[in-house]
Amino acid sequence: MMAIRSIMVLALLMGKTTAFLPPNNSFSPSPTSLTERSNTRTSLSMTAQQSYNKVFLAGASRGVGNCLLKTLVAEGIHVVALVRSPEVLETLNAIEGVTAILGDAFDYKSVEGAMDGCDAAISTLGGSMSKGDGSGDDAPTKVDYTGNSNVIEAAGILGVTRLVLLTSIGCGTSKEAAPPAVFDVLAPTLKAKEKAENLLIKYYTNMNWTIIRPGGLKSEAATGKAVLSDDCLAIGSIHRQDCADLVAKALTSPKTERQVLSAIDPSIIAAVNPDARPITEFALS
Ligand SMILES: NC(=O)c1ccc[n+]([C@@H]2O[C@H](COP(=O)([O-])OP(=O)(O)OC[C@H]3O[C@@H](n4cnc5c(N)ncnc54)[C@H](OP(=O)(O)O)[C@@H]3O)[C@@H](O)[C@H]2O)c1
Numbered sequence: 001m002m003a004i005r006s007i008m009v010l011a012l013l014m015g016k017t018t019a020f021l022p023p024n025n026s027f028s029p030s031p032t033s034l035t036e037r038s039n040t041r042t043s044l045s046m047t048a049q050q051s052y053n054k055v056f057l058a059g060a061s062r063g064v065g066n067c068l069l070k071t072l073v074a075e076g077i078h079v080v081a082l083v084r085s086p087e088v089l090e091t092l093n094a095i096e097g098v099t100a101i102l103g104d105a106f107d108y109k110s111v112e113g114a115m116d117g118c119d120a121a122i123s124t125l126g127g128s129m130s131k132g133d134g135s136g137d138d139a140p141t142k143v144d145y146t147g148n149s150n151v152i153e154a155a156g157i158l159g160v161t162r163l164v165l166l167t168s169i170g171c172g173t174s175k176e177a178a179p180p181a182v183f184d185v186l187a188p189t190l191k192a193k194e195k196a197e198n199l200l201i202k203y204y205t206n207m208n209w210t211i212i213r214p215g216g217l218k219s220e221a222a223t224g225k226a227v228l229s230d231d232c233l234a235i236g237s238i239h240r241q242d243c244a245d246l247v248a249k250a251l252t253s254p255k256t257e258r259q260v261l262s263a264i265d266p267s268i269i270a271a272v273n274p275d276a277r278p279i280t281e282f283a284l285s
Pocket residue numbers: 058059060061062063064065082083084085103104105106124125126127128143147166167168169213214215216217218240
């Protein structure tokens with residue numbers, strides 16, 4: 001099922017629907033919708049600042065995702081948050097400008113149902129495993145890949161072409177930035193996140209994606225001094241609110257289209273960067 005869905009997403013993105021899709025399938029777009037999608041894609045690339053009205057957010061219950069929810073709402077953006085606890089659902093639904101929907105990121109249909117009608121998607125998912133005893137088909141899988149791949153696939157199926165994925169320094173090209181001891185401890189998580197990055201980079205070539213890799217996260221007040229950088233060796237720390245603010249800025253900046261950026265606060269002296277290696281800032285405008 002997963003494989004069929006992946007083929008359909010690829011076919012949709014490559015505009016080869018008739019060749020790949022089985023007859024009578026419910027995901028087949030009309031020729032008009034494909035044309036509209038490609039026109040939207042062109043105009044998005046050419047406008048100075050992009051704007052989004054309704055943004056799907058996975059990971060909004062806490063951490064960077066929760067900071068981001070508040071930042072986006074303050075900017076007048078309606079946020080559709082996928083959450084898995086009834087208590088969080090109630091809390092978030094009490095915020096004006098938020099629609100919280102109960103669902104688990106491991107369940108593809110929950111993700112697709114919540115994202116339907118949104119014009120951009122963001123995932124800050126992390127930290128959890130699916131149920132399982134660690135063996136055979138029931139082996140636990142990390143939300144860092146499975147949850148994120150559901151978000152990516154749903155965006156592809158629904159034609160939500162703007163997607164921001166929060167991963168981590170240590171993934172992919174930034175492996176060398178992480179001190180070996182840190183990398184070793186986080187390896188399973190980093191590899192799962194990297195797999196999600198690669199899914200997006202290699203197969204969703206017609207989407208307007210941005211990957212943001214934060215350094216070590218801290219829950220302290222924003223400094224306002226954090227930056228994005230395309231230096232894949234950049235390393236350091238960042239406060240969650242600053243990270244959220246950078247994600248919100250990156251969402252609307254056309255310069256971040258198909259960019260992989262690290263998020264770091266050079267004003268924080270981090271143990272992983274004791275020499276305060278200079279960081280080149282990526283210009284968002
Ligand atoms: N900690 C660090 O120093 C560090 C460094 C670099 C990157 N990162 C990454 O940055 C991101 C944000 O980290 P954070 O520490 O601020 O947030 P976090 O505490 O890791 O929050 C993760 C979010 O994902 C949600 N989530 C997890 N599994 C889910 C599922 N199956 N279905 C729906 N939602 C699910 C959680 O919801 P629940 O409340 O329901 O669990 C929570 O909202 C994460 O991807 C993290 O791995 C962290």
